[in-house]
Amino acid sequence: MTRWTTVAQKEIRSFFTGRTPKIGVGLVALVFVFGGYITPTTVENPAAMDVTIADLDRFLRGIVVFLVPLFGLLLGYRAVVGEREGGQLALVLSSPISRADVVLGKTLGRGLILTTTITAGTLGAAALVDYPFGTVALDTLVIFLVTTVLYGVVFLTIGIGLSTLTASMRRATILTFGVFFLLVVAWPGLEGYILDALQYVNLAGDALPDWARFVYGAEPTLLYQRVMDAFVADVNTGAYLGSSAPWYLGGGTAVVLLVAWAALPVLGGYVRFRRADL
Amino acid sequence: MFIAVYIERSLVTPAIRTREVTKRFGSLTAVDRVNLTVEEGEVFGFLGHNGAGKSTMINMLLGFNRPTTGSIEVFGHDTQTNSVKARKRMGVLPEGYSVFSGLTGRQHVNFAMEAKDVDGESLDYLDRVGITEAADRDADGYSKGMAQRLVLAMALVGDPDLLILDEPTSGLDPAGAKAIREIILAENERGATVFFSSHILEQIEAVADRVGIMHQGQLTAVDTIDGLREMAGGETKLLITIDESTEPTPEMVQAADGVATQKGDLKEETTSHLAIINSIELVEKAWVEEEGQYGLTCAKDDKMDILVALHDLGVDVLDFTTEEPSLEDLFVEYTRGSA
Numbered sequence: 001m002t003r004w005t006t007v008a009q010k011e012i013r014s015f016f017t018g019r020t021p022k023i024g025v026g027l028v029a030l031v032f033v034f035g036g037y038i039t040p041t042t043v044e045n046p047a048a049m050d051v052t053i054a055d056l057d058r059f060l061r062g063i064v065v066f067l068v069p070l071f072g073l074l075l076g077y078r079a080v081v082g083e084r085e086g087g088q089l090a091l092v093l094s095s096p097i098s099r100a101d102v103v104l105g106k107t108l109g110r111g112l113i114l115t116t117t118i119t120a121g122t123l124g125a126a127a128l129v130d131y132p133f134g135t136v137a138l139d140t141l142v143i144f145l146v147t148t149v150l151y152g153v154v155f156l157t158i159g160i161g162l163s164t165l166t167a168s169m170r171r172a173t174i175l176t177f178g179v180f181f182l183l184v185v186a187w188p189g190l191e192g193y194i195l196d197a198l199q200y201v202n203l204a205g206d207a208l209p210d211w212a213r214f215v216y217g218a219e220p221t222l223l224y225q226r227v228m229d230a231f232v233a234d235v236n237t238g239a240y241l242g243s244s245a246p247w248y249l250g251g252g253t254a255v256v257l258l259v260a261w262a263a264l265p266v267l268g269g270y271v272r273f274r275r276a277d278l
Numbered sequence: 279m280f281i282a283v284y285i286e287r288s289l290v291t292p293a294i295r296t297r298e299v300t301k302r303f304g305s306l307t308a309v310d311r312v313n314l315t316v317e318e319g320e321v322f323g324f325l326g327h328n329g330a331g332k333s334t335m336i337n338m339l340l341g342f343n344r345p346t347t348g349s350i351e352v353f354g355h356d357t358q359t360n361s362v363k364a365r366k367r368m369g370v371l372p373e374g375y376s377v378f379s380g381l382t383g384r385q386h387v388n389f390a391m392e393a394k395d396v397d398g399e400s401l402d403y404l405d406r407v408g409i410t411e412a413a414d415r416d417a418d419g420y421s422k423g424m425a426q427r428l429v430l431a432m433a434l435v436g437d438p439d440l441l442i443l444d445e446p447t448s449g450l451d452p453a454g455a456k457a458i459r460e461i462i463l464a465e466n467e468r469g470a471t472v473f474f475s476s477h478i479l480e481q482i483e484a485v486a487d488r489v490g491i492m493h494q495g496q497l498t499a500v501d502t503i504d505g506l507r508e509m510a511g512g513e514t515k516l517l518i519t520i521d522e523s524t525e526p527t528p529e530m531v532q533a534a535d536g537v538a539t540q541k542g543d544l545k546e547e548t549t550s551h552l553a554i555i556n557s558i559e560l561v562e563k564a565w566v567e568e569e570g571q572y573g574l575t576c577a578k579d580d581k582m583d584i585l586v587a588l589h590d591l592g593v594d595v596l597d598f599t600t601e602e603p604s605l606e607d608l609f610v611e612y613t614r615g616s617a
Contacts (some may be wrong), residue, residue, distance in 0.1 A: 006392040008386075010378060017380030017418075087376035091429065093342065094370035095393035098362045278342040 003097050007105025008112070010092075011079075015113060029121035029124055036125025037062040040133050045192060051134030056125055057232045064148060065221050069155040069184045075175040076159020078169070080269075081104045084278060085169050093278070105272045109233040112245065114152045119145060143231045145257075147210050147267040158183075161269030167275070167278070178209050187219045203226055210246050217249065220261050224256040281360065281398065291354045293318045293440050293471040294339065301334050308334040310495040316488075318439070321466050323486030324475035325609065331372045331495040332475040336444045339473075350441065366394070367529070369433035369470075371426070374445040378419040380615045383428050384413045390432035403431040408457060417606035422449035430458065430594055434465070439614055443474035447481050459485050467553060479609060492611050498612050504578070506608050514578045515601040518585075520551060521594035558587045 015021055019059055073144050080103065085249040090103060127192045130136040161177045189257045191208070198204035204212065216241060217226065229235035230251025236242065240249040248254065290591055294316040301309040301497055309331045311436060316322045337343040338350055341361030350357045350366035376463045378386060387400035404413050407427040412420065427447050433441060441462070462472050462485050476482050482489055483503055490500045537609040555564045560583055564574040576584055581600060588595055 003393055006389060010381065013385070014378050014380045087374050088371040088378055090342065090375040091377065091432075094340065094365070094368075094429075094433070095390055095575050096362050096366040096368075097393050126404055158465070275344065278337070278346060 003101040004108065006096065007092065007101055008109035011106050011109030012113060014088075015110070018058050024071075024074070025117045028067065028211075029117050030122065032060070032118070032121025033061065033124035035146055036128035037216065039125075039129055043133075048121075051129050053126065053136055053140040054233050055100045056129050057144060057228055060229065061225070062266055064151075065224065066184060067269060068148060069150045069221065070115060071117075071151045071178065072155025072157075073112050073159040073176050073180055075110050076156040076161075077172055079110060079160045079165050080163040080273065081166060081169055081172040082163070084167055089278065092101070097124070099274050100270065102163060102255070103160070103266060103273065107157060107266055110156060110160070115149050118149050118152055122148065140232055144228070147224065147231070147255075149229050150258055150262060153218045154180065154258060154265075157262055157266040161265030161267075164266075164273035165268035167276075174255035183219060184221060190222065191216060207239070210249065214248055219257065223258045227251055227258060233258065281424075286492075290317070294322075294473060295352070296350045297348050298334075299335070299338065299350055299472075301343060302332075303348045304563060307495050307587040309338070309345075312497045314490060314497055314500065318471050319466070319469060319484050320487045321462060321472040322474070323482030323489045324473065324492060325477070325479065325482050325489055326475070326478055326492030328417075332477075332492050332494040334442055335492065336373065336473075336475060337383070338370070340365065340368075340372065340475060347418050350555055367439040367522045369435065369438035369441045371429050371433050371441075371443040371446050371524060374500060375429060377416050377420065379416075381417055382414050383409060383431075385418050386417055387431055387435065390435040394436040402434045403434055404428075407431045407436060407463065415606050423451060423454050426450055427454070427457075429468065432460065434461070435469070437468065439470060439471055441472045441474070443472070445476060446474055447476065447478065455481065459609060469552055491609065493612065507578070507602070513577055514581060516566060516576060516581055516584065517571060517601070518588070518595050519597040520588075521596055522551065522570050554591055554593060555588065557591075558584055562586050562588070 018267070037054060039059045040051045042059050043051050043055055080089070083092070089102070093099070126136045126141050158179060159176060162179065163172050168170050193200075194212065195204055195208055198208065198212055203209065208216065217223070226240055229238075230241055239245060240253065292315045294314065296312055296314045299309055300307065301316075312331075312335065324335070326331055334343060336343050339352060339357060341357045341364070344358055353367055354363075355364040356363050361537060375561055378389070381389070382398050383404055386401050390396075391398065391400060391520045401410060401413060404410050407430050409424055409427050409431070412424060417425065420428060426446070430443070430446065433443070443458075443462070445588045446462075450458065457480070464476065466472050466485075472485075474482075474486075486503065488500065489506060491506075506554050506579075536608050552566060552572060555574060560576050560580040562575045562577075564572060567573040574584070585598065587596060
């Protein structure tokens with residue numbers, strides 16, 4: 001057994017000590033299942049129209065882009081700083097375990113919790129979509145599942161990244177709240193302001209230039225929406241996915257960027273944490 | 279000459295070697311240019327008040343903190359760049375830890391065994407520290423003393439070459455403190471180097487081969503306990519009560535007088551007994567304490583010889599007490615002035 005699996009194992013055990021985490025995880029899974037239960041009723045004539053994962057996506061999207069980031073951040077933001085402040089980290093690092101083992105083990109342990117939760121919820125939802133009225137195509141289901149898990153992992157690693165940056169739980173909480181507000185609440189509404197700003201400095205005409213659209217659209221929630229639009233909802237219009245848009249605004253690039261988001265925050269946090277005084 | 283130096287260096291890697299280690303937190307200098315070498319196989323006591331820099335020093339040994347300047351090596355591994363390698367040979371009881379929530383005592387030891395790649399039975403370790411019966415309870419519910427024993431058990435996993443124990447007896451009752459001392463001695467017997475800190479002098483006095491005194495970030499003194507005593511002018515004081523009803527014979531007094539005169543002691547209101555006591559060569563100074571009781575000073579190891587000599591001279595010693603300067607006295611001595 002490697003050292004980071006030792007950490008991951010301990011992490012999972014410790015996580016489920018209290019009742020709150022169990023309830024939290026259960027609720028998240030239930031929301032997905034509930035979505036699967038409701039979805040057929042949102043389709044006009046479910047007996048004639050095949051209910052699919054695309055319908056589930058359409059119904060759940062607005063909830064997912066709020067719930068999954070919150071879940072990921074809550075799962076991650078205490079991971080390192082909580083044990084650093086509480087003193088468990090001193091005990092972990094008294095063994096020949098490196099700080100990389102700690103960050104990797106925690107990310108994997110909590111990543112596993114997140115993956116299991118979303119997978120259980122999605123599979124439950126898919127079963128309710130499939131029966132009695134619909135059909136679930138395996139490829140769409142896999143894309144829905146993998147993208148949603150990846151989306152959750154992005155916020156999990158952002159949370160863990162933030163938890164490695166500071167030695168104070170309070171500061172980590174404030175940072176996490178700030179990130180949630182910026183990325184989940186504020187960002188989707190910023191397009192107009194960015195356009196105004198660019199027009200003011202004569203960098204934009206009537207619409208955002210492609211490079212600005214790329215930068216603006218490289219935010220996790222917008223990326224998730226684009227991947228789902230491209231590969232689950234089969235959207236092929238609009239500034240990003242339309243036929244005249246450049247390739248780098250497409251769904252494939254969005255997948256790559258989302259993967260980068262899943263890795264970079266925690267790596268950045270680790271680089272700071274590696275040499276920090278505990 | 280050069281060869282000799284080379285051989286010495288390659289054969290004897292000290293367990294701990296620090297060079298000019300300084301640690302500043304903002305404007306506070308927590309550790310100030312500390313040079314310390316702990317050889318393999320010794321029990322080293324690290325003594326100082328709370329806030330003297332002991333824990334900062336230990337945290338740097340563990341790689342938790344990085345020295346501002348200077349370097350620290352554990353078995354030749356730099357603790358900044360090679361902390362994991364250094365910790366592979368260590369067993370650690372850190373300061374300010376908490377046990378893992380949701381894990382039993384047994385699972386804690388298993389964690390340490392997995393991290394150190396050690397096979398075996400976790401219960402053996404819990405046995406050694408005396409918390410076997412709590413093995414399958416959540417460690418969250420342990421008392422401070424039990425948690426301390428549990429973490430010591432984790433430190434003992436894999437027979438480490440170096441035990442680093444930060445205030446190991448804090449939170450323990452006297453029986454627990456004694457158990458820890460016995461474990462320290464047993465581990466040392468096995469061949470482990472032990473480095474432990476304490477602000478309680480008796481703890482260190484009981485087990486340490488050498489003592490380092492940390493005061494306001496500086497390593498004020500490093501020596502054996504006896505050496506420290508001697509350096510602080512520590513002489514043993516012996517108080518003896520003698521049966522004065524048996525007068526010494528005039529010959530003995532005469533003989534004793536001769537010696538006493540040679541020693542150059544002027545006897546103003548001397549009694550014959552005082553003269554005899556003074557005649558013993560090992561006695562540095564003697565005086566009348568009260569009726570039937572005499573005081574004398576001597577070197578620590580000479581106490582018994584003096585008592586035997588008195589007996590041989592026909593003096594009937596009814597009772598005796600010794601007063602040695604405590605480490606507390608030494609400590610006050612060493613840390614006075616700068617405080």
